[in-house]
Amino acid sequence: MPRSKRVTIADIARLAGVSPGAVSFALNGRPGVSEETRQRILAIADQHEWRPSSTARALVGSRAGVVGFAVNRPARTLGTEAFFTDLIAGVQSSLAQHRIGLQLVVVPDIGEEVDTYRRWRRSNQVDGVLMLDPRVDDPRPALLRSLALPGIVLGGSPSGPDDSATIWLDDAQAAHTVFDYLVGLGHRHIVYLSGPAEFEHVRLRSEVLAGLAERGVTGETIITDYSPTEVATTMRTLLSRQDRPTAIVFDNDVMAIAGLRVSQEMGVAVPTQLSLASFDDSVVTGLMHPSITCLTRDTFGFGEKAAEYLLDVIASEERLPDRTGPRPHLTVRESTAPPPA
Structure with a gap:
């Protein structure tokens, strides 16, 4: 044809x-x-x-009145990670004020995510999209340009000239906040239990940890799939080593809680023998015994700001500059202390 x-x-x-x-x-x-x-x-x-014809678009109105959010995570994790519930609640709260709907779908992989964007654009179902977890060599910004579909990235670093507009939290600075605190306590063997390696925030945090070698720190990143099962298996291996680390940092609160449970199971006292910290906070981490030191973010506010930014991007005929989200801070609790002598 x-x-x-x-x-x-x-x-x-x-x-x-x-x-x-x-x-x-x-x-x-x-x-x-x-x-x-x-x-x-x-x-x-x-x-x-x-693509829908301009006549067809006119019949249904120039705007769909809906924003799309394709979340590439196992569906069961959305109910256990406070980050997602707070983020989605913030997005929805902001959109509701403008009488804009949210079409949320859970996808199993990046291929299904980009197919979802194509379907949404083809049938004019959404006016723009929110993209989570920027990746190394991310295919999504180029796809959105080709589809002429407005979108913003919720990311950990500013966007490049050809990338989608970004509302970002400085993940490198956030990593320094956590790792530098542990180094200040005296820790020299730190492990970072991360999510999948293709995520940009994993790369940024790993680079910060590796850079601490100049200060005499042995840093090690171990990749997981975020699941408590894999975290537990990894923790048992780490704590069985003769040269086990003195501090472990987790990508999110659920992972940190799983790590704490294994430490208790194996009789490794937290924090006198092992310090634990997390890059995500939640009500539960403060209720654990010992409570867990976390990087605390206003995730609800981040969701609100992201939604407002996307609506501005949709309405603008020019590329808007990146924006920054609420700055996180370290909440020190009972799970961190100087390493054993």
Whole structure:
């Protein structure tokens, strides 16, 4: 089919061997077609770069009145990590004031996430998107440019000239806040239990820890999948070493709680024998015994600011400068102390 000719719903119907009505149902996410047929239609639409016509857009209004948020996390973690519940609540609180809806979907991987953006754009379901967890060699900003879909990144460093606008928290400075405190207590063997290596914040935090070698610190990053099960397995290995670390820092509060439980299970006293800290805080970390030292963020406020920023990006015809979110601070509790002599 010639690329110069706009692909229509009738063209897709002919290629898929279905009626135009079935194509409309599939493209707009409505019931009325089987899942197999829906996927076949969507694949053909992607292949031929189908977009809604300007006339069709005018019929439904220039704006969808909805913001999209595709969260690439196992669905079960959303209910256990306070970060997500606070962030989503903040986003929703801000959008509600403007009578804007939030379409939240949980996706299993980056491939499904970018496919979701294509579907949203193709059917004009959202006016813009929030993107979480920027990655090394992230494919999403280039995709959004090609789709002409407004979006912002919730990230740990400023955006580059070709990246999507970013509302950012200085992850390198945040890492220094946590690691430098432990070094100040006297720790010289620190382990960072992180999430997947492709996330930008993992790289930034790992680089800060590695840089402490100039101060005589042995820093080690161990990659996990965020799950308490893998954290527990890793902790048992670490605490069984003859040269076990004197301090361990976790990417989030759930991981830190799992680490504390294993320390208690193995009879390693916190904080007299081992200090623990987390890059995320929650009510639960303050209720544990011992309570856990954390980097405390106003995540609800961050969500509010992110939503407001995205609405400004959607309304603007020019690229807006990056913005910064609420600055985190260290909340020192009972889980950190000088290392054993």
